[in-house]
Amino acid sequence: PQTIYLKDYKPFGWIIDDVHLTFRLHPTATRVISRIRFRPDYDVHDRPFMLHGEGLKHISAKVDGHEVELHHVNGGIEVDVPHAPFNWEAEVEINPEANTALEGLYMSNGMYCTQCEAEGFRKITWYPDRPDVMAQFTVRIESDAEHTPVMLSNGNGLYYAQDNTQSPAPNISIYQDPWPKPAYLFALVAGDLVAHEDKFTTMFGREVDLSIWVRPGDEHKCAFGMEALKKSMKWDEDVYGREYDLDEFNIVAVDDFNMGAMENKGLNIFNSSCVLASPETSTDGNFERIEAIIAHEYFHNWTGNRITCRDWFQLCLKEGLTVFRDAQFTADMRSEPVKRIDDVLALRARQFPEDQGPLSHPVRPESFQEINNFYTATVYEKGAEVIGMLKTLVGDDAYKKALDLYFERHDGQACTIEDWIQVFEDSTDRDLGQFKLWYTQSGTPNVTVREEYTDDTFSLHFKQSSEPTPGQNKKLPQVIPVAVGLLNDNGEEVVPTKILELTEPEQSFSFEGHATRPVPSILRGFSAPVVLHQDIDNSRRAFLLANDTDPFNRWEAGRMLARDSLLSSIREGNAPNSDYLVGLRTLLGDTSLDPAYRALMMGQPSQSELAGVLHQAGVTPDPAAIHAASEALRSAKAEAFADILPEIYAANQVSGAYSPDAEPAGKRALANAALGLITKLDGGATAATQYAKANNMTLQLSALSALLDAEAGDEALQAFYDQWRDDRLVIDKWFSLQVMHAKPEALAKTTSRLTNHLDFDWKNPNRFRSVMGMLAAHHAGFHHESGASYALLADWLIKLDPVNPQTTARMCSAFQTWKRYDEDRQKLAGAQLKRIAEQPNLSRDTSEMISRIRG
Ligand code: HT7
Ligand code: ZN
Numbered sequence: 001p002q003t004i005y006l007k008d009y010k011p012f013g014w015i016i017d018d019v020h021l022t023f024r025l026h027p028t029a030t031r032v033i034s035r036i037r038f039r040p041d042y043d044v045h046d047r048p049f050m051l052h053g054e055g056l057k058h059i060s061a062k063v064d065g066h067e068v069e070l071h072h073v074n075g076g077i078e079v080d081v082p083h084a085p086f087n088w089e090a091e092v093e094i095n096p097e098a099n100t101a102l103e104g105l106y107m108s109n110g111m112y113c114t115q116c117e118a119e120g121f122r123k124i125t126w127y128p129d130r131p132d133v134m135a136q137f138t139v140r141i142e143s144d145a146e147h148t149p150v151m152l153s154n155g156n157g158l159y160y161a162q163d164n165t166q167s168p169a170p171n172i173s174i175y176q177d178p179w180p181k182p183a184y185l186f187a188l189v190a191g192d193l194v195a196h197e198d199k200f201t202t203m204f205g206r207e208v209d210l211s212i213w214v215r216p217g218d219e220h221k222c223a224f225g226m227e228a229l230k231k232s233m234k235w236d237e238d239v240y241g242r243e244y245d246l247d248e249f250n251i252v253a254v255d256d257f258n259m260g261a262m263e264n265k266g267l268n269i270f271n272s273s274c275v276l277a278s279p280e281t282s283t284d285g286n287f288e289r290i291e292a293i294i295a296h297e298y299f300h301n302w303t304g305n306r307i308t309c310r311d312w313f314q315l316c317l318k319e320g321l322t323v324f325r326d327a328q329f330t331a332d333m334r335s336e337p338v339k340r341i342d343d344v345l346a347l348r349a350r351q352f353p354e355d356q357g358p359l360s361h362p363v364r365p366e367s368f369q370e371i372n373n374f375y376t377a378t379v380y381e382k383g384a385e386v387i388g389m390l391k392t393l394v395g396d397d398a399y400k401k402a403l404d405l406y407f408e409r410h411d412g413q414a415c416t417i418e419d420w421i422q423v424f425e426d427s428t429d430r431d432l433g434q435f436k437l438w439y440t441q442s443g444t445p446n447v448t449v450r451e452e453y454t455d456d457t458f459s460l461h462f463k464q465s466s467e468p469t470p471g472q473n474k475k476l477p478q479v480i481p482v483a484v485g486l487l488n489d490n491g492e493e494v495v496p497t498k499i500l501e502l503t504e505p506e507q508s509f510s511f512e513g514h515a516t517r518p519v520p521s522i523l524r525g526f527s528a529p530v531v532l533h534q535d536i537d538n539s540r541r542a543f544l545l546a547n548d549t550d551p552f553n554r555w556e557a558g559r560m561l562a563r564d565s566l567l568s569s570i571r572e573g574n575a576p577n578s579d580y581l582v583g584l585r586t587l588l589g590d591t592s593l594d595p596a597y598r599a600l601m602m603g604q605p606s607q608s609e610l611a612g613v614l615h616q617a618g619v620t621p622d623p624a625a626i627h628a629a630s631e632a633l634r635s636a637k638a639e640a641f642a643d644i645l646p647e648i649y650a651a652n653q654v655s656g657a658y659s660p661d662a663e664p665a666g667k668r669a670l671a672n673a674a675l676g677l678i679t680k681l682d683g684g685a686t687a688a689t690q691y692a693k694a695n696n697m698t699l700q701l702s703a704l705s706a707l708l709d710a711e712a713g714d715e716a717l718q719a720f721y722d723q724w725r726d727d728r729l730v731i732d733k734w735f736s737l738q739v740m741h742a743k744p745e746a747l748a749k750t751t752s753r754l755t756n757h758l759d760f761d762w763k764n765p766n767r768f769r770s771v772m773g774m775l776a777a778h779h780a781g782f783h784h785e786s787g788a789s790y791a792l793l794a795d796w797l798i799k800l801d802p803v804n805p806q807t808t809a810r811m812c813s814a815f816q817t818w819k820r821y822d823e824d825r826q827k828l829a830g831a832q833l834k835r836i837a838e839q840p841n842l843s844r845d846t847s848e849m850i851s852r853i854r855g
Pocket of ligand 2 (some may be wrong): 322474
């Protein structure tokens with residue numbers, strides 16, 4: 001397959017004034033008629049006229065009314081056209097029903113829908129399918145009223161099929177989008193849908209019609225999403241000064257979807273799991289995620305749609321910034337420290353392994369074969385961390401000024417990271433040349449700190465370094481903002497948080513006038529996405545756990561104590577560390593602390609995180625030993641807190657009607673964390689009572705999970721299935737839970753049995769992920785010495801690849817850590833990777849992933 005390089009970027013060479021599309025919908029033979037006005041871009045006039053197209057049945061193509069010959073080239077066609085403005089008219093036929101890859105126009109349960117990011121529009125018609133070609137679209141959709149009473153596209157509706165009084169003929173919708181956009185933001189939906197409607201009045205008094213479109217029967221699951229949308233619209237006005245810019249905003253829920261959601265202009269399309277919510281069927285975690293994703297897609301209207309990317313290498317320009325904005329939103333709606341801890345947990349679980357293994361790539365990659373493989377934790381989450389650092393370095397006011405300038409200067413443009421950095425340089429007068437390395441240099445930097453105290457002066461000596469990553473052997477020092485505060489022996493803050501800017505390989509900072517030796521709290525709020533190496537003992541960590549005034553670092557101190565306790569059990573067979581158990585006990589009893597925060601405190605590093613830490617320290621991780629130590633620590637916590645757990649559980653029961661708000665959700669999180677440990681002591685008695693009484697999914701699922709943990713869940717599992725067999729999203733949970741709770745040695749067998757279940761609809765990405773994603777996430781079971789899980793996953797990746805390459809390729813990352821493990825496991829995993837690589841006709845997506853993982 002061909003590799004595309006950032007350095008080879010060239011503009012298209014033509015400008016589009018407007019695009020008219022007509023869709024004559026048919027499940028197997030949809031006709032797409034395009035009329036496009038092109039004119040030469042006189043700055044660039046050495047290009048052949050090339051349009052992308054993939055899998056299109058060509059009917060006709062005319063230039064200025066004359067039929068033209070198409071010259072087929074890699075990925076599309078070239079056509080001889082005049083070097084002057086001209087009209088392009090083409091007709092193609094496509095088969096939505098046969099489109100199982102879920103890119104372009106496809107069908108999901110009888111409903112037409114599209115997914116065009118990144119390069120799906122070329123499966124709809126001939127077009128310059130690249131983000132730097134922006135145009136105004138008018139779309140006419142025709143179909144039969146029986147199957148598609150509702151037909152939607154981007155922008156403002158001129159005629160609605162569903163409104164018989166208005167439509168020029170039965171079942172025609174016409175939409176016009178006044179805002180120039182790249183083709184990847186195009187969307188069309190048609191089917192039997194019902195709307196949950198509302199209105200929003202913008203900061204300048206314009207009224208916007210809001211609709212969430214769902215299948216009949218799902219109407220009762222829309223109210224929460226609608227509230228989240230209105231909150232997002234208001235927040236973007238209040239915090240970023242951004243007003244919505246169309247008369248309508250539509251969201252559609254779709255069952256078959258490769259990712260979470262898509263920000264198509266004025267017509268966001270959502271995986272139904274990311275928008276539909278009800279107390280009976282959704283957990284608190286689902287509610288919080290839905291709120292965040294609705295916000296994320298909405299915020300793209302400015303960061304992504306009004307200002308888009310010049311090319312796909314600049315993906316982080318919209319994704320990093322939009323993740324950063326949605327994190328700010330969640331922190332404002334809920335709890336800032338809890339959100340920060342959640343985000344760092346996710347970063348360490350998903351981005352660190354990526355950056356420390358064969359898939360490591362810069363936040364702005366320099367080459368790719370298949371762009372779909374670069375919608376990664378590095379581009380998204382590390383991309384957001386980079387913006388967080390920029391804000392920390394320049395300060396809140398300068399960040400605001402820079403963003404105002406960004407919107408003013410670049411509205412309507414397709415931009416680069418250079419444009420983004422320039423805005424900050426111009427508005428702050430700072431040279432950000434070195435900072436830009438965060439976009440171009442891959443890998444997680446290591447920061448080592450040493451303390452010194454002499455003559456009333458306390459000093460911190462830092463070193464930074466980065467390991468080689470694929471294609472990058474030598475690393476330059478980066479700008480690393482390290483937030484530091486100092487505490488005295490009584491735990492009082494004597495120096496409030498200060499930002500130290502590391503720019504050199506080695507650098508020291510001094511704090512004078514300290515008559516007694518202070519205790520530093522370093523990397524507060526996780527001010528940079530680095531690994532901090534600090535040689536401090538348990539008693540110091542226990543002191544910070546009890547006293548740190550920075551909530552993130554207080555949590556981090558507990559986390560490090562748990563981690564070191566686990567590592568010493570794994571490596572030396574030691575019993576759990578008493579500093580950890582004593583410190584945690586005090587904290588759990590502190591009712592002045594937010595329950596959600598205490599619930600996070602009760603967690604411990606995951607088994608795969610521990611494997612990563614051991615590997616980074618040069619030790620080969622043993623999954624069975626890690627599993628045993630993790631279970632032993634949980635049992636030790638249950639024993640040590642036996643007297644306080646029932647009280648914590650009882651005190652955090654929530655009465656009254658269910659609310660997904662942060663406060664009751666935090667209480668449930670703490671009660672359920674306590675339930676997990678109580679179950680270790682009572683064999684599931686408390687969980688059984690909770691299951692029987694549960695009136696919302698958060699309580700029901702946590703009780704079922706505890707029962708499965710106690711191996712007392714068979715009856716409840718069957719009851720759960722019987723109750724929810726008609727709700728796809730709940731049955732996804734039913735599948736996941738069983739995989740999660742399998743014993744390591746039984747994981748492959750359990751998973752294989754589930755794949756034979758009648759409800760295992762493997763072509764549905766949610767269902768596939770609910771089983772195979774959980775198989776890969778089960779550390780001890782996936783890496784079981786038998787290699788059975790490696791083989792099972794490989795079987796299914798091979799089966800799914802011809803059907804849905806994008807979802808297959810994403811799941812290949814389960815193998816990204818294979819070189820961490822012992823020789824036998826490497827042989828087993830290596831053999832499966834080879835087997836996948838040798839499949840004939842492997843998709844470009846999967847072939848790129850497997851070859852990068854194999855190294
Ligand atoms: N911008 C979108 C990314 C995306 C996507 C979404 C759904 C299906 C396929 C997709 N390919 C790329 C989602 C987002 O970041 O908001
Ligand atoms: Zn996004």
